[in-house]
Amino acid sequence: MRLKDKVALITGAAQGLGAAMATRFAQEGATVFVCDLNTEAGEATAAKIRNSGGKSTFHKLDVACEADWIAVYAAVVAACGRLDVLVNNAGINIRELIEVMAEANFDKMLAVNVKGPFLGIKHAIPLMRKGGGGSIINMSSVCGLVGHRYTPEAYTITKGAVTLMTKTIGVRYAKDNIRCNSIHPSTVDTPLVQILFQDPKRKEERLGEVPLGRLATDLDVANAALYLASDEAAFLNGVSLPVDGGVTAY
Numbered sequence: 001m002r003l004k005d006k007v008a009l010i011t012g013a014a015q016g017l018g019a020a021m022a023t024r025f026a027q028e029g030a031t032v033f034v035c036d037l038n039t040e041a042g043e044a045t046a047a048k049i050r051n052s053g054g055k056s057t058f059h060k061l062d063v064a065c066e067a068d069w070i071a072v073y074a075a076v077v078a079a080c081g082r083l084d085v086l087v088n089n090a091g092i093n094i095r096e097l098i099e100v101m102a103e104a105n106f107d108k109m110l111a112v113n114v115k116g117p118f119l120g121i122k123h124a125i126p127l128m129r130k131g132g133g134g135s136i137i138n139m140s141s142v143c144g145l146v147g148h149r150y151t152p153e154a155y156t157i158t159k160g161a162v163t164l165m166t167k168t169i170g171v172r173y174a175k176d177n178i179r180c181n182s183i184h185p186s187t188v189d190t191p192l193v194q195i196l197f198q199d200p201k202r203k204e205e206r207l208g209e210v211p212l213g214r215l216a217t218d219l220d221v222a223n224a225a226l227y228l229a230s231d232e233a234a235f236l237n238g239v240s241l242p243v244d245g246g247v248t249a250y
Helices: 016-027 039-051 066-080 103-130 153-176 191-196 200-208 218-229
Strands: 007-011 031-036 055-060 085-088 134-139 178-185 240-243
Touching: 007 016, 007 066, 007 103, 016 031, 016 039, 016 055, 016 085, 016 218, 031 039, 031 066, 039 055, 055 066, 066 103, 085 103, 085 218, 103 134, 103 153, 103 178, 134 153, 134 218, 153 178, 153 240, 178 218, 191 200, 218 240
Parallel strands: 007 031, 007 085, 031 055, 085 134, 134 178, 178 240
Antiparallel strands: none
């Protein structure tokens, strides 16, 4: 098993990409802390993992609240005594153009998409250092690598911040055997995207930009995260890994 005996915490893990990552990590032997604001869905995801023979518990977490991070890490230490993997997956996208976006909405996106990973990393570093190292994985986007014509500016701003946060953490804390890498998916095939694709123009736009000619799946992204979390990626640090079918290769 690729994550045997490792302890992983994943934010935004109640459903979607986060749930897919939590499931894959558990399948590969990790003890997974499913963290999210959605208690009902989070409990269901953790229970599904346990019912399949994996190890998982749910913990309610507002990633923009430092007290919540302190509490959940205390629970991780009490249960397992260590933290090996942190996946900062929680994120939001309020789809308003810069000309009309309300200041409060921009602040909310910064709080979840940038402050959330910042706080998670801040409190993960001492735990990982004590345990001899670890892997931090930040979920960015193709919008954290290029200016994306179909995505409002605020999302690109926050994901660009995550990209460089990743690199500076990777450089500074490599001495502690703490690796930090980011994943950059293109459009992922989710129920929300299928609603978006009811507009034929939107569907043509998104599929047309992908050289491989299809959307990413949650499993595509989960497998990339699994690799970065594993010892197979022991010499990958500060890497921005596109999972985009070639979108950013143009």
